Amino acid sequence: MSAYQTARNRARAELTREIAATARRQLAEVGAAGLSLRAVARDLGMSPSAMYRYYRSRDEILTALITEAYNALGSAAEAADAQARARGLDPGRRWLDVCRAVRGWARANPHEFALIYGTPVPGYTAPADTIAPATRLTHTLAGILTDAAAAGTLQPPARPIPPPRLIHPAVLQAYGSPPAPFEDLIERALLVWTALIGTISFELSGQFANTVTDLTAYFDAVMTIAAETAGLQPT
Amino acid sequence: MSAYQTARNRARAELTREIAATARRQLAEVGAAGLSLRAVARDLGMSPSAMYRYYRSRDEILTALITEAYNALGSAAEAADAQARARGLDPGRRWLDVCRAVRGWARANPHEFALIYGTPVPGYTAPADTIAPATRLTHTLAGILTDAAAAGTLQPPARPIPPPRLIHPAVLQAYGSPPAPFEDLIERALLVWTALIGTISFELSGQFANTVTDLTAYFDAVMTIAAETAGLQPT
């Protein structure tokens, strides 16, 4: 074993990535249900059995794609927020910028978006490794709200959700229990997150097709209203 | 041709329904992607080719299921609203009751819910016949809002969505343009509808699994907050 990677090892790593990339390209064309190991092999000019040197099964490729999708979406959101913060924007505007970044990514990668937020692929159950990348987006959103609370610009709710709290203790420990008068902040954050993903899902599946004229303007308007329910001020 | 149905005709109508029922049962087990014409035939003890006497293709069976699902969900919502009105409840409470009915139906029929609001089945495009039953739910929600506006209990928005309107003229004509100060009512109604369907979808696909402790209480709280964004007062 040398300090440098052997040629074999480098080739292996590269092909592993190439298989995932080909699968991703195919996912973009036919969707998750139509993704086939044989088709990926065909695209790469290899035999189907060769795939088994790199992934133990079709499901393992699917898992790789899911992880990739969560990471791509997560870093798109993080990048948008970082840029907004660098420009000195307030939390309300940061929220809108992140929403737009998420929507932009989803429109550019609709099948990958459906893979993580759409109907679960039948017969597939995601392993625990996908949890961490999945939280990158929610972490970003949570950061905006806690920054607003710290800056004193977060509007307390007119009618807070009455106790008891509906959030799992483990989550409260991870994020810290929001202090008064924001006890129900996490519940409201979940609503706002649901509105974001739900609106994009509806747009992508054509539910607004004959109803909304300007999808971009509608999205901005709706995300602003949604943010207000969590106490974020529009700009 | 007699005035009464011939035995053959009655048998035909019955089997047509029975095929749809079997397909529905199978959909509940394996989901839309796994639904197969051959399996339906097997369940009924018939040959696969016999199915073609009743439906022109697999897609036509799928269309029948989609129409059925929209109608079942629509009448669940209508029934809940009718009962709430009969009990003299105000629009805010009617909204909550309808939401609960929609959630109840979705939890009882998760695959049918996914069939109409989830990721579209690959290679299938819904024909125009499915549009009318699809509007039954949105009509019910719209009725609650217009009743509240007529009764003078609808709260005007603090920050209305500025012009221009984002709703297709055809929709404005069908429902009537909302009068001041409710010009953006349809946009807000769409948000509220998205929150309803999105929250249920997230619940069904397990997105709240390790976050929310009491899904029923969370749903009620969130639907109440969502309704407020359209001006509906909670009870």
Add this chain to the structure above:
DNA sequence: TGTACATCAGTGAACGCGCGTTCACTGATGTAC
């Protein structure tokens, strides 16, 4: 530096499966006289 052996990438054939759809047919049901 050269040789003997171990590791591992990739192949090609095969297994067993299920799918949607077509087609020529048999036999029962319905209709017109």
Add this chain to the structure above:
DNA sequence: TGTACATCAGTGAACGCGCGTTCACTGATGTAC
């Protein structure tokens, strides 16, 4: 009411397709002496 013919439900075999996965193999790459 009885008969001749038309309609139509349902069968069984077949077509052509694609899938995930296994397995014995060849030949190249890497390693230890």
